[in-house]
């Protein structure tokens with residue numbers, strides 16, 4: 422059969438899709454991923470159910486594929502992932518044209534539904550959908566934290582770390598498939614391993630995968646402030662392969678709001694951790710995510726957040742408006758910050774960050790960096806430094822004065838910059 426899979430949502434969903442594609446391919450099916458317009462016997466939609474906008478995007482995609490099915494472009498339609506996990510019964514009633522709704526842990530059921538066999542021997546193998554030279558490595562799923570605004574523990578359940586030997590084997594498989602950069606992801610990267618034997622194993626995991634030949638960059642995403650192991654910061658500082666980069670969502674900085682968010686730490690703890698990073702790894706690029714318009718957020722509390730962003734100067738910043746999520750503790754609070762104010766607060770923070778980003782990028786002019794080339798497009802190449810993660814951060818735009826190959830590293834001199842991109846030329 423020809424089976425197409427479409428992934429919506431986050432990189433964790435993408436990794437789930439890659440496991441499933443590998444299983445289906447091993448059963449002799451012709452599989453493809455995110456290939457609009459293809460006709461297929463089966464279409465599988467891996468949905469996102471995190472926040473309102475993401476849910477709407479998933480529902481629109483389902484309706485699109487229901488229409489394709491009506492027009493005979495696809496045979497069967499299967500829906501999986503977070504939206505389906507969260508609203509299976511409602512969706513089944515609303516969308517009888519869909520042949521099957523599955524959750525986030527139901528891959529074996531999907532495989533048997535397609536008259537195929539699940540191969541446990543492929544548990545550490547994936548059909549990689551990203552460019553060959555980088556791949557995500559999902560080190561755990563689910564989350565034990567209790568952030569008041571977050572629906573993920575209710576969708577993905579409690580934390581389940583993938584055992585270290587399996588992750589090492591998976592990383593070796595990815596390396597032998599051509600991956601040079603591994604991007605470690607989870608709902609809560611900080612607590613890796615604690616659910617396995619009560620001990621934090623993030624340091625051990627980094628030691629293990631940094632020993633794999635072919636892997637040159639290891640990048641950490643979705644860290645949580647509370648409990649971040651100091652030995653991991655020291656290992657990052659000492660080990661060339663671990664990028665001087667960390668994605669660590671802080672969500673806010675005001676103590677009253679952090680308490681209401683049930684983040685388990687206050688402003689002091691966040692500042693201490695971030696400053697430890699900058700002290701031990703002076704050139705570290707820190708990415709964070711902030712929420713604006715949380716219930717009860719006063720002008721003064723928002724001002725405190727703005728002041729913090731202004732003086733701390735994150736390297737990368739994402740800002741999202743609060744949206745009340747059904748079943749979360751925060752949804753019991755009055756969502757009293759008007760949508761218009763939320764949007765203004767998001768814009769204000771993003772404008773501030775744009776200035777910070779431009780200043781930081783301009784300061785790189787004249788410097789040389791190790792850059793991996795992601796792709797060739799039109800009259801230039803696009804790459805990244807170790808301070809930039811794929812799809813979310815800055816890119817380096819490089820002219821074609823010299824032929825460069827995607828997936829290879831080159832020494833690049835920065836010749837110019839804008840808010841979110843750098844310009845560069847190859848160094849002979």
Ligand code: SF4
Pocket residue numbers: 564565566567568571572573574608609645
């Ligand atoms: S750590 Fe992240 S995934 Fe876990 S509850 Fe908090 S926001 Fe949600």
